[in-house]
Amino acid sequence: MADPVDETPADLPEPDDAELEAFWRLARSHARLNALPGYLGVNPIETLRPPAWGFGATPEHADELGALVADGTKTATASALWDYEATGEPVPEPGEMSIVLDGSAHPIALIVTTEVEVAAFDQVSADHAHAEGEGDRTLAHWREVHERFFTEHKDHDRPFAPDMPVVLERFTLLYAAPGAGGDASG
DSSP states (O other): OOSTTTSOOTTOOOOOHHHHHHHHHHHHHHTTGGGSOOTTSSOHHHHOOOOEEEOSSSHHHHHHHHHHHHTTOOOEEEEEHHHHHHHTOOOOOTTOEEEEEOTTSOEEEEEEEEEEEEEEGGGOOHHHHHHHTOTTOOHHHHHHHHHHHHHHSOSSSOOOOTTOEEEEEEEEEEEEOTTSSSOOOO
């Protein structure tokens, strides 16, 4: 949701449904998701496409941060819990897959959430900051950028607070589209 990495840009164009479907077919195959057995009929992975969204507050953020995801550098993200509460959007859960979009709403990566925790902003670890893959990957950089982002790009009416709850999400790259930030093997 809200982090220089985690909010679908407001001016991101609508993704093309046919392009998303084609990406999903290819990503499922490359990530070997369609090889999972369907004991009770059709495997839901064959029919249910994950949600598609872009990171950041602008198309430029979606391009930059999406490339970090696609090349495997970015394996974590953070969002303000207050934004989830204000919008009614559910907090991510482990096992959920997502299609990551670039700034032009083209699908570039398939990820799966592996861990989710809520922590106070001032309790976020240096390890998490490093996993987000941005800037020099230090906690000091993470705090500076995220305080600014959580102040400027929010869906709630509260001021920034050092103890505000932050949703910390870890994810694994399952597939990256060829040319989308690096290795396309997933």
